[in-house]
Amino acid sequence: RQEQFRALRSVEPRTKDGQRISLMMNAGLLVDLPQLADSGAEGIGLFRTELQFMIASTMPKAEEQELFYRNVLKQAAGRVVTFRTLDIGGDKVVPYFRGHEEENPALGWRAIRLSLDRPGLLRTQLRAMLKAAAGLELKLMVPMVTEVSEIAAVRELLQKEVQHLSRFGHGLPRKLQFGAMLEVPALLWQLDELMAAVDFVSVGSNDLFQFSMAVDRGNARVSDRFDPLGKPFLRILRDIVRAGERNNTQVTLCGELAGKPISAMALFGIGFRAVSMSPASIGPVKAMLLGLDASALAKVMNELLDDTKSTASMRELLAHFAETH
Ligand code: PEP
Numbered sequence: 001r002q003e004q005f006r007a008l009r010s011v012e013p014r015t016k017d018g019q020r021i022s023l024m025m026n027a028g029l030l031v032d033l034p035q036l037a038d039s040g041a042e043g044i045g046l047f048r049t050e051l052q053f054m055i056a057s058t059m060p061k062a063e064e065q066e067l068f069y070r071n072v073l074k075q076a077a078g079r080v081v082t083f084r085t086l087d088i089g090g091d092k093v094v095p096y097f098r099g100h101e102e103e104n105p106a107l108g109w110r111a112i113r114l115s116l117d118r119p120g121l122l123r124t125q126l127r128a129m130l131k132a133a134a135g136l137e138l139k140l141m142v143p144m145v146t147e148v149s150e151i152a153a154v155r156e157l158l159q160k161e162v163q164h165l166s167r168f169g170h171g172l173p174r175k176l177q178f179g180a181m182l183e184v185p186a187l188l189w190q191l192d193e194l195m196a197a198v199d200f201v202s203v204g205s206n207d208l209f210q211f212s213m214a215v216d217r218g219n220a221r222v223s224d225r226f227d228p229l230g231k232p233f234l235r236i237l238r239d240i241v242r243a244g245e246r247n248n249t250q251v252t253l254c255g256e257l258a259g260k261p262i263s264a265m266a267l268f269g270i271g272f273r274a275v276s277m278s279p280a281s282i283g284p285v286k287a288m289l290l291g292l293d294a295s296a297l298a299k300v301m302n303e304l305l306d307d308t309k310s311t312a313s314m315r316e317l318l319a320h321f322a323e324t325h
């Protein structure tokens with residue numbers, strides 16, 4: 001099978017009914033970069049910048065961050081890299097950066113919250129990214145956004161850094177794309193405002209599932225109780241896709257859900273056209289989608305999602321569809 005997936009590397013990811021799907025990979029360290037070519041991923045849909053911080057024994061200096069991003073972009077050799085700003089706190093522990101003990105770290109001082117309270121840290125990172133991407137395309141996004149105002153605050157800091165760099169004669173990225181991760185349910189009631197404020201949205205399904213079902217993502221005893229392919233979560237995801245279409249905003253998904261063929265199939269069925277996953281999943285997901293009739297699947301999935309009387313299992317419907325098509 002490994003050989004079979006390898007042979008698919010250069011095959012364009014297009015469903016049987018002609019839908020072009022963008023398959024990207026998740027990464028976080030330089031050792032991940034060779035996987036771009038090996039897996040045939042179109043680019044990096046999620047680059048977890050906190051990994052550089054998590055494996056260091058002291059806070060990486062501005063120059064170290066810049067060099068790191070420069071190397072990542074160099075090795076990506078023109079394929080798009082989506083850098084996520086620091087997502088520390090919660091399940092992502094940085095030993096030398098300790099906040100106060102928290103009773104509920106997942107709901108605590110983390111990610112963009114921490115970044116906005118320590119703007120020096122965020123500005124250093126933004127500057128390092130801008131400098132590393134001089135003359136190139138820079139795509140960046142912020143994690144754990146809860147209110148659209150937080151995006152505006154980050155944009156303002158980003159703008160300051162751009163001005164600062166141009167005042168001192170530094171080169172700037174040729175193109176800048178600014179996005180938000182959608183992982184906190186509160187954003188579901190701000191979708192139009194959110195999409196007006198960003199260039200793209202990336203759904204962090206690991207956290208969005210954790211927060212919408214109120215189950216700790218690291219605690220299988222509770223997280224396995226509910227099915228991400230059940231109606232509630234798929235309806236949430238479909239609402240996001242529809243908002244993207246309505247607002248003409250690119251929507252991608254970069255959680256674990258994208259990496260399993262059956263769940264990736266469900267995502268394509270509800271309209272996702274860009275996903276990011278671990279590199280090892282690209283081959284199996286591509287093999288699946290090449291044989292997929294996405295519009296036929298959309299039809300049966302929407303029927304069940306719109307049916308408020310039926311308690312039929314979406315997972316069974318998906319398994320049945322996969323077997324019979
Ligand atoms: C997610 O939450 O789905 C995600 C992609 O980010 P992380 O797993 O790093 O929290």
Ligand code: MG
Pocket residue numbers: 143183204206207
């Ligand atoms: Mg997350």
